């Protein structure tokens with residue numbers, strides 16, 4: 001049980017949790033900025049004569065925020081802006097469009113005085129305005145009318161309607177759904193699934209489940225697992241169970257009622273996009289099943305990587321040999337990979353390495369080539385996955401990418417971020433892993449400063465092929 005738990009949230013060099021969760025420093029940058037923006041809005045908007053308050057909502061509030069995982073993506077922070085009045089006390093009250101206009105105007109004003117702000121989205125979205133910052137994040141400002149007497153909130157839409165929407169009630173539900181002993185684990189489970197949604201729907205963005213949809217599905221599935229929670233369950237095992245529950249539920253009935261407003265369906269994926277969602281959920285469920293059937297950590301990690309791609313860390317090893325269940329014989333030899341280092345224009349060859357790149361500068365071109373092609377079975381899929389690590393890659397939210405195909409014996413890359421990264425080459429036949437090689441790539445700001453690499457021994461991990469069902 002919990003075969004991949006060390007790689008999910010344990011002592012491994014890299015963990016899935018660590019890869020998707022913002023660091024304390026990253027959270028602090030966000031917090032400073034939303035505090036400053038909230039203060040500005042409260043002060044300036046008070047001029048309209050209504051008490052103004054703000055309330056952090058969304059992933060940050062829930063403790064389920066994840067890092068941007070692809071280059072160009074941003075952290076998403078939501079700060080609600082509340083105009084307070086009691087409808088019985090006033091003759092005329094502002095319209096939704098008016099509130100939205102006031103807030104948008106203050107944001108544009110704010111941009112003039114804050115060099116960290118890159119732009120204010122124009123025109124604003126139907127349900128919020130958006131301020132985009134230089135440092136890889138944006139803040140959304142949904143705007144509400146608050147009636148303190150009845151404790152009711154409604155969202156001001158740009159098109160002029162009020163929408164019944166109470167982020168506070170849903171947050172309360174989330175906080176009370178699970179006892180405090182298990183709340184952190186629930187938050188981790190939500191983060192894993194948000195990481196999955198970030199990588200699995202790159203080609204099908206209309207089918208991507210929203211954060212709130214995943215949060216409610218995970219919470220409802222986890223709250224039914226009271227026995228497992230009581231006894232304690234490893235993150236990967238809990239995730240298998242949550243995915244199974246989601247899979248069954250979504251195939252049966254796609255509606256996901258808002259737990260605090262039964263009339264609202266939180267599933268906003270359109271009919272046209274629904275099949276592509278189910279297909280990807282099936283891939284995730286298959287990965288979960290295969291990880292359960294795996295014999296060891298490496299087998300489980302490789303299974304999970306089928307759904308989490310470059311986000312899922314692999315065990316710390318150079319070579320991974322898959323052995324037949326009964327005989328203990330290796331299914332195939334490990335691929336030997338030559339790495340050529342070129343200058344940025346690919347004009348001159350600077351160095352050639354085997355199976356690792358002990359030192360390389362930034363902005364150089366690399367070519368990885370399998371040299372013992374004869375060991376690769378016909379029609380095997382050759383997967384090349386880059387797993388970036390280190391603060392530079394993290395800062396830009398570029399955690400990796402993957403490519404591959406039958407007969408793809410070679411792949412080109414570029415070096416960008418200082419740190420230790422991996423190129424992982426995985427050979428799959430009919431969906432099951434036959435062997436893998438991990439090629440560490442050490443990228444340095446100043447290559448000359450590095451000592452000459454010493455000859456080292458390669459570490460080899462053996463994994464038993466999972467029993468066929």
Ligand SMILES: [Mg+2]
Pocket residue numbers: 058076077078140
């Ligand atoms: Mg948002």
